[in-house]
Amino acid sequence: MGGQIVECVPNVSEGRRSEVVDAIADAVRRTEGVRLLNVQSDASHNRSVITFAGPPAAAAEAAFALCARAVALVDMNEHRGEHPRLGAVDVVPFVPIAGVTMEEAVGLALALGARIWEVLRLPVYFYAQAARRPERVRLPDIRRGEYEGLRAKMADPAWAPDVGAATPHPTAGAVVVGARRPLIAYNINLTTADVGVAKKIARAVRESSGGLVGIQAMGVASAGGQAQISMNLLDVATTSMATAFEAVRREAQRLGAEIAESEIVGLVPLDALVDVARASLRLRSFERAQILETHLME
Amino acid sequence: MGGQIVECVPNVSEGRRSEVVDAIADAVRRTEGVRLLNVQSDASHNRSVITFAGPPAAAAEAAFALCARAVALVDMNEHRGEHPRLGAVDVVPFVPIAGVTMEEAVGLALALGARIWEVLRLPVYFYAQAARRPERVRLPDIRRGEYEGLRAKMADPAWAPDVGAATPHPTAGAVVVGARRPLIAYNINLTTADVGVAKKIARAVRESSGGLVGIQAMGVASAGGQAQISMNLLDVATTSMATAFEAVRREAQRLGAEIAESEIVGLVPLDALVDVARASLRLRSFERAQILETHLME
Known part of the structure; x- marks a missing residue:
């Protein structure tokens, strides 16, 4: 892997049913040009962290495919877990690794957010370096109230999503997309x-x-x-x-x-x-x- | 660096005069096919550890070039240091890293020892996996008495070198050559x-x-x-x-x-x-x- 590399680390709200986690990770495996680096599920959190990397366009494609698969397979109305979350795909951060600027990573996040709303009808918040408002830089602030409190939170104009309607997706809630340094x-x-x-x-x-x-x-x-x-x-x-x-x-x-x-x-x-x-x-x-x-x- | 790789880690008895250490390391740099990985000098030990790696034939060539250079530049009669040593090139271990067996590394050591005596007239002991006698497996045993005690030690038939005459080289003493696992x-x-x-x-x-x-x-x-x-x-x-x-x-x-x-x-x-x-x-x-x-x- 030479040239431009961006890492993407989506956190999805499924950490117990391994066949569902596999199917979601498979969306990444099937995307040409990216490499799936790690899948780690936590049953108590009921959450999986999926790490992949590749050139920017391929990474964006894989991120979208993963979101589509997770929205199809995870129903937040049945989700219980220790870790706070807003939706089926809880957070999608892009991380510049080599030959990619933070500005380019932010660009990937904004474009992915637009596409997620357009195709999947999932409302989007932008966070970290991609935040559109200072009070949305920190993930815990956006996530406060969690999936269960999302309908009420979104009704508050201060917490209208950055892209999409101000009502949660019926099964997938909302997604937080952004760009950040490695953590x-x-x-x-x-x-x-x-x-x-x-x-x-x-x-x-x-x-x-x-x-x-x-x-x-x-x-x-x-x-x-x-x-x-x-x-x-x-x-x-x-x-x-x-x-x-x-x-x-x-x-x-x-x-x-x-x-x-x-x-x-x-x-x-x-x-x-x-x-x-x-x-x-x-x-x-x-x-x-x-x-x-x-x-x-x- | 793909294919067969052997590492070689000669310890030379010079850790104070950086121009001498440089000249010795240069013998490795100038050998085609090997890569000089690390040179670390200790002034108190008055000793440098030179690490390089490459395909077996190239590594053997670089090891010989290094020995020749060190014999030319280091006079043990003037050497003082904290670390025990027998000679100008104190020890030359070959370490199999990839695609090389321990037997092949032992073969490199034995061939290098023969060439060192033949060309440089430096007596050679074989140690570790290349030892010819069980009491020569451990380096501290071979090194006991150090350079200053070498003439007397070699006069004892039990400590005749494995290759070469039973008298020290007048300025370079003796060298210990062998093969070992990474340490x-x-x-x-x-x-x-x-x-x-x-x-x-x-x-x-x-x-x-x-x-x-x-x-x-x-x-x-x-x-x-x-x-x-x-x-x-x-x-x-x-x-x-x-x-x-x-x-x-x-x-x-x-x-x-x-x-x-x-x-x-x-x-x-x-x-x-x-x-x-x-x-x-x-x-x-x-x-x-x-x-x-x-x-x-x-």
Whole structure:
């Protein structure tokens, strides 16, 4: 894969019926020019993160095909899950990887949004770098009220969609489309089942309530029944996985809880892993070029 | 770089005069078909680790060119350094990476040894997988007595070289050539300058004195004047960098010392770094395919 590469990471509201997840991912597999990189389903969240990459036009085509398939197969009226969501395709972010500017990624998002409304009659919000209004930059703000509160939310002119009618799609709700820098979806499970503890820790570590730069966090229940701090790390150069882990560990300790394990959802840039090794081994002057494979893969 | 790849990691006894190190590395750069991957000099060890890779015939050619250059430029009678060594080119290991068997790597080592004696008149010992006698498998055993004790050692029939006369080369001593699996050269510096503490820790963690599987370790002084545990990790699948770090940390604590920092010398396989992240973040079900670059580099 050389030349222009954009990554796309749709989150769909199905994480239990593997044949449905497969069928949705298949829409990506069947699109020429893109490569399906990762499919990760969480039964407790009842949500799957599908990662693919390719040249901009092919990635946009695959994203549309995936949305069409998810709208056909997921009925939000029957959806229950730990993770907040607005619709069958909850969010579709484009991420510039190589030879693509953020402006081009925003252009892909806006064009996809127009096509989704035109063909699928699914109302669209634009977020992150593609947001049309400042109060729609953050995903949690758009998602507040969730699918169940969507009809009432859309009736408020302040929350009319960016494209489409101000009423939810009858089975698919609404979709949030945008462009953003790479992020890491990172979950930490506690040894306790007390979700209240996870919520307190999430509040303490996330940026929006005075925590660490670039951390979005919420407390939920994991698939194994453990309390989970489910995070997005938006700026790993500033707040690494190691820093997030340590912050959660400290807060947990203060509350008499402990970390059981953690989990990276979907893909992670190599540098983020190198940073973890650097921190935990206190590595001096380690360069990425010291990794054998960076040479052999060229 | 596709097809057959063998890595070669000569250690030469010069880590202070950068123009000499450059000239030695240049012998590799000028050899067609090989790629110079890394040059790392340590002033305190007065030693450089030069890593290159390529198809077997080209790698053997580059290794010979490097030996010839080092024999011409390094005079062991003037060499002082923290790290044990027998000669100007202290050790030349071949490491099979892709499409090359260990038997082929041993063949390269034996042929190189013959050529080194024939052309450079430098006596040769074979070690590791290329060892001709069981007591020559381990490098520390061959190196015992160092350059200064080499004349006396070689006079003992039990320590006659595998190729060449039983007297040291007048300026270059002897060379150890062999084939081995990949290893990680990994040093940990303490906050103390007391090398005695590092020696105690080295004894506690190394396999040969009852420590951890696959660890060779010695206590020396680092370039910054700190006490250093200088290690080779021969079997990271069993004893990872994280495990070695933790073992040293515990021993240090017992002796009232602390780890200041650590350092990977030369190259490290990606999996070894992933293992560190896995251990320190207690990662659940992380796969190498989740690293973005493993897809983009294909």
